[in-house]
Amino acid sequence: MNQNDKKRAVAEAAIKYVEKDAIIGVGTGSTTNYFIEALAPLAEDIQGAVSSSEASTEKLKALGIEVFDLNQVASFDIYVDGADEVNPQKHMIKGGGAALTREKIVSAVAKKFICIVDDSKRVDVLGKFPLPVEVIPMARSYVAREIVKLGGDPVYRQGVTTDNGNVILDVYNLQITDPLALEAQLNQITGVVTNGIFAARAADVVLVATDKGVDTY
Numbered sequence: 001m002n003q004n005d006k007k008r009a010v011a012e013a014a015i016k017y018v019e020k021d022a023i024i025g026v027g028t029g030s031t032t033n034y035f036i037e038a039l040a041p042l043a044e045d046i047q048g049a050v051s052s053s054e055a056s057t058e059k060l061k062a063l064g065i066e067v068f069d070l071n072q073v074a075s076f077d078i079y080v081d082g083a084d085e086v087n088p089q090k091h092m093i094k095g096g097g098a099a100l101t102r103e104k105i106v107s108a109v110a111k112k113f114i115c116i117v118d119d120s121k122r123v124d125v126l127g128k129f130p131l132p133v134e135v136i137p138m139a140r141s142y143v144a145r146e147i148v149k150l151g152g153d154p155v156y157r158q159g160v161t162t163d164n165g166n167v168i169l170d171v172y173n174l175q176i177t178d179p180l181a182l183e184a185q186l187n188q189i190t191g192v193v194t195n196g197i198f199a200a201r202a203a204d205v206v207l208v209a210t211d212k213g214v215d216t217y
């Protein structure tokens with residue numbers, strides 16, 4: 001099975017968590033795009049969605065799925081999203097597509113985070129994938145210097161502006177042995193909007209597509 005087949009398989013496997021009349025939290029990225037496709041036949045059965053990016057919102061609306069403003073939704077059951085890395089504790093690195101902040105906000109409101117990945121994303125220790133950090137533009141150099149003090153090598157993601165009008169620093173060579181602590185520490189740097197470690201809000205269920213099928217843990 002190639003990687004796209006695996007992404008499609010794991011996205012389709014997540015459909016079993018979609019209940020009638022539910023509001024579905026929808027992430028961002030190529031794996032989530034397959035989930036949005038798989039939602040299409042259920043468009044009439046669900047109440048609608050809350051979305052983590054302009055890109056996903058556009059795709060959902062094109063299928064006739066209503067996208068609610070998160071401020072009008074006090075609670076909803078599931079948030080489905082991909083990840084760039086996921087460890088056995090269900091901590092993740094996210095933000096390869098620059099949607100990390102809205103993903104963190106939408107997933108914070110969800111009762112259950114269902115992470116959908118192919119097996120290339122499974123790791124024992126987070127950090128091989130460069131850690132995305134969303135930063136207020138005027139703080140970019142300051143934040144980069146602070147990250148260097150923590151031992152990371154930040155690289156400005158040229159030409160990318162987030163949906164929130166900010167920039168991304170991709171941080172290489174971080175030893176993420178304590179994801180919860182590093183997530184909090186990075187968020188303490190003035191000018192950081194959020195970082196791509198999802199440990200305080202880890203996944204509840206991880207679906208992993210392998211050559212043999214979809215595993216759940």
Ligand SMILES: O=C[C@H](O)[C@H](O)[C@H](O)COP(=O)(O)O
Pocket residue numbers: 027028029030031032081082083084093094095096097098099100103
């Ligand atoms: O900002 C993007 C998101 O965090 C994505 O969920 C993540 O990058 C995984 O994307 P993909 O499914 O395309 O590998």
